[in-house]
Amino acid sequence: MFLIYRHLIKAATGPFFFGLFVITFLLMIQILYKFVDLFVSKGVPVWIATKVLFLSLGHTFALSVPMAVLISILMAVGQLAADHEITALKASGISLWAVLRPLLLMAGIIGLGLAAYNHFVFPESNHTLANLIYDINRQKPMMEIQEGQFTEMGDKMTIFVKHKDDLTGRIEDVSIFEKEKPGDLSPRLTTATWGMIIPDHESDSLLMELHDGEIHERPDKKDPSKYQVIRFRQHNVLVPNVERDFKESGRKARSDREMNMSDLWEAAKRESGHRQEISERVSDLSKNLLQWQFQLLDPDRRADVLGRRLTGKAGQRRTRLLEGKLKALPMKVGRVVDQAGYQGKIAESYIIKSNRFMVEFHKKLAIPFACIVFALLGVPMAVTASRSGKGISVTLALAVYLIYYLFLVGGEKLADRGKMDPLLAMWSANLVLLTIGIPVFIRTVREGKIFEFRLPGFLTRARPKDQNS
Numbered sequence: 349m350f351l352i353y354r355h356l357i358k359a360a361t362g363p364f365f366f367g368l369f370v371i372t373f374l375l376m377i378q379i380l381y382k383f384v385d386l387f388v389s390k391g392v393p394v395w396i397a398t399k400v401l402f403l404s405l406g407h408t409f410a411l412s413v414p415m416a417v418l419i420s421i422l423m424a425v426g427q428l429a430a431d432h433e434i435t436a437l438k439a440s441g442i443s444l445w446a447v448l449r450p451l452l453l454m455a456g457i458i459g460l461g462l463a464a465y466n467h468f469v470f471p472e473s474n475h476t477l478a479n480l481i482y483d484i485n486r487q488k489p490m491m492e493i494q495e496g497q498f499t500e501m502g503d504k505m506t507i508f509v510k511h512k513d514d515l516t517g518r519i520e521d522v523s524i525f526e527k528e529k530p531g532d533l534s535p536r537l538t539t540a541t542w543g544m545i546i547p548d549h550e551s552d553s554l555l556m557e558l559h560d561g562e563i564h565e566r567p568d569k570k571d572p573s574k575y576q577v578i579r580f581r582q583h584n585v586l587v588p589n590v591e592r593d594f595k596e597s598g599r600k601a602r603s604d605r606e607m608n609m610s611d612l613w614e615a616a617k618r619e620s621g622h623r624q625e626i627s628e629r630v631s632d633l634s635k636n637l638l639q640w641q642f643q644l645l646d647p648d649r650r651a652d653v654l655g656r657r658l659t660g661k662a663g664q665r666r667t668r669l670l671e672g673k674l675k676a677l678p679m680k681v682g683r684v685v686d687q688a689g690y691q692g693k694i695a696e697s698y699i700i701k702s703n704r705f706m707v708e709f710h711k712k713l714a715i716p717f718a719c720i721v722f723a724l725l726g727v728p729m730a731v732t733a734s735r736s737g738k739g740i741s742v743t744l745a746l747a748v749y750l751i752y753y754l755f756l757v758g759g760e761k762l763a764d765r766g767k768m769d770p771l772l773a774m775w776s777a778n779l780v781l782l783t784i785g786i787p788v789f790i791r792t793v794r795e796g797k798i799f800e801f802r803l804p805g806f807l808t809r810a811r812p813k814d815q816n817s
Contacts, residue, residue, distance in 0.1 A: 352442065353450040360424035360451060364458075367419030371412040372405070379404045392484060400480055406473035413462050414718040415749065417455050421726030422745060425451070426733050434731060444793045448727050455723035459716040466712035467608045475606035479599045493519075493545065498697070501587055503530040503601065506697075507556075517545040522558060524585060525697065533622060536565040537690055538585065554587040564690040575687040604708040612709040619702035626695040630688050637684050699766050707763045710774035711756075718752065721778050725785040728792035752777045 380401065387397045425447065428434050437447065493499045495512040510521035524538040540561030547554055563578040607615065729744045759773030 349442075349446070352437070352446070356424065356428075356447060356450045357454055359428065360420040360454065362420075363423035364416050364420035367416035367423075368412055371415045371419075372408050375408040375412060376401070376404070379408070386481075386484065396480065396484075400477065403473050403477035403480070406470050406477070410462070410466060410470055410715060413458060414715060414722055417458060417719045418722035418726050418745060418748065421451055421455075421723055422730045422733070425727055425730035429731050429733070444727060444731070444789070448724070448789070451727065452720060452723050455719040459719035462716040462719065463713060466716065470712075471602075471606050471608045471611075475602055478603060478606055482599055495519075498700070500601070500603075504528070504532075505587065506535075512545075519543050519545060519556075522556075522561070523693070524556075525694075533625060533694075534566050534569055535694070536563065537693060538563050538583070540583070556585040556587065558583045558585060564686070566687075575683055575690070577686055604704045607705070607708070609709055609712055612705045612712075616702045616705035616709065619698045619705065623695050623698040623702065626691050626698065630691050630695075633684050633687060633691075637680065696766070700764065703763050703766055703770050706770035707760055707774060710770055711760070714756075714774040714778055717778055718781075721781045721785060722748070724789055725781060728785075728789050731792055748781065752781060755780060 383397070383400060383404075386392070387400075392400075425434070434444075434447065438444075493507060493509060493512060495509050497508070499507045501507055504527045506525040508523040509519040512519050520542045522538075522540040522543050525535040526538070527535040538558065538561060540558035542560065543556055543558040545554065545556055558580075559582050561580055561583060563580065563583070564575075566575055568574045602611070604612065604615070725748055729748075732744070755777030756774070759768060759776055762768035763770045763773035
């Protein structure tokens with residue numbers, strides 16, 4: 349058996365590196381197409397462009413390794429089946445379970461290596477790449493702000509735009525979070541229906557001309573009951589020191605894709621803690637409002653707000669004071685509702701950030717596990733190809749790729765927007781393919797067809813013979 353295992357692994361090793369090279373090359377063409385316009389528009393030197401492309405290999409490896417595992421098994425087992433070696437093994441009493449065992453072990457070792465790579469190597473290479481792109485984009489910050497994403501403009505400002513036109517500089521559905529210092533849990537929130545981005549190349553700054561919006565802020569950070577809203581037709585936000593000639597800035601901040609699994613877990617936990625603090629703050633606002641209202645309505649506690657009971661003119665003034673406070677109640681409720689909405693938007697941003705960290709955490713494990721899933725699917729697909737032709741194998745491989753990456757990309761988008769749990773979003777592709785792969789493999793072991801189409805019984809039932817014939 350050891351010789352058979354060694355033969356199977358040796359047969360799959362060459363196709364694995366071939367598939368890895370081909371898929372990486374195809375992915376690099378897409379990355380090159382993505383960066384060509386950036387390199388040309390920024391006038392990036394050749395050595396920097398080469399460094400960017402080299403560091404981009406780290407991202408492609410994380411995606412191409414599972415694909416290469418499936419290609420290697422399809423090519424290796426398919427060739428063995430075409431040479432009737434699989435038939436000879438079955439005749440010797442060796443089933444497909446024994447064929448799968450060494451290939452599954454090889455896929456598991458590759459998956460463990462890829463998981464270690466995703467934890468130790470990929471975050472560092474991605475951090476270096478992100479620093480290069482960051483330093484290049486600082487020359488023209490318009491290229492840095494991406495629609496539908498939170499863009500960090502330093503440690504104190506975060507910008508979100510739903511739509512952006514790179515040609516005109518127009519942005520729509522704008523939200524800007526401005527912190528007094530890093531870690532501020534109550535940043536100033538500026539929203540606008542639309543605006544314009546105007547780079548100022550002479551002062552190395554960026555002017556955002558906003559229209560039809562609001563500014564929400566707490567003037568006193570220690571008093572949660574104080575809150576103000578400013579509505580404007582036009583408001584300008586100046587972001588200084590965002591444009592300069594290329595220079596390595598030594599940026600220390602890391603995004604979700606620049607963190608290892610330990611940092612991602614801690615970051616997600618920290619954002620969840622901030623969200624809990626926001627929820628407690630909203631609860632305190634409602635509690636304080638209800639207590640204040642209860643004191644006005646309860647005769648025994650009303651004196652705590654209006655003072656002791658008085659008669660005559662003093663009593664009349666006390667009555668008017670009570671009526672004024674009761675009439676002011678709707679305004680106070682409205683302020684609490686506005687502030688709760690403001691806090692809700694901040695809490696939503698923390699939820700989205702927490703989900704992004706957890707999505708990346710699970711992705712670093714789910715993609716390596718796909719090597720095992722693809723190995724389980726590859727063996728029956730290769731055996732079927734030997735019976736039905738290579739076209740069936742290629743079709744099934746493309747179907748597997750399509751299903752897996754549709755689930756992966758779609759789940760990531762839904763989880764980033766808070767529509768789906770990150771765990772389910774990243775592992776759903778593996779679960780679906782395992783649900784399909786296990787029955788398919790068992791059916792192949794029993795030498796049944798993977799896809800079998802049968803006509804209804806009334807179409808296959810024999811017709812009675814004509815009595816006159």
